[in-house]
Amino acid sequence: MGITCERDLADFLTAYTRDMAVSCEEPAAIIDRYFVPDFEYCNDGLVIDRQRMIDHARPVRRQVDKEAMAAGDGSGVEIHETLVSGDRIAARWTLRTRLRKGTTFAAEVFMFGRLAPDGRIHRIDQTTRRLDEAG
Template sequence: MDLREYLARYPHDVAFGEEDPEAVFDRYHAPGFVLYNDGVVLDRERLLAHVRPARKRAVSVHTEIHDALIAGDRVAARYTLTAVMRRGDSITTEIFLFGELAQDGRLQRLDQLTRAA
């Protein structure tokens, strides 16, 4: 897996791509993937449910990657995600990510801490 590519492409592809969000999600995430975001557990279904309304409310998303590391089956990153909304406002979030890769190289688990930037 190319972690920098994932961080840059996945948010855009899942929110604005022409493919179904499910296909985009499955390309990057292994079966059974779980995200722990600020202590909230999000599985595939909950994450995809979050994407559908985001497709209607946002007009663009940009990722600024500050640090990204892969060591064996572990990943870590610090990045800023900015979403521009249809009403003209922006939401900017700094994200600290730690994760584990499945044997096939897709993400198996992510733990994220976020804060408004």
């Protein structure tokens, strides 16, 4: 999947987040679909490489309440803004995830990035702001 417009970016945010959290597909295959092999992902100052993203998917998949997500309980991605200009991307979005322990994780995400020539992601710089959620 190559990102070429705002709709593609919104689709990526939704699909990537969902697939990494609840899919049975191998995390490496998901990452390779959206990112070039030498990508850089900087989240809240921490640089995450491909292997670290793969390793992160396993505990996330154990914590997420998959049944609640399937029931449409408000979990998922809410896109506020997306922008694609040449090889530059930007988005502001909210992630809400119901966890198996009954709590909800919610964060607002501010993301900026650069695309490779094939439309896959080469670099992301993002910061998150945890939201207070009852739950």
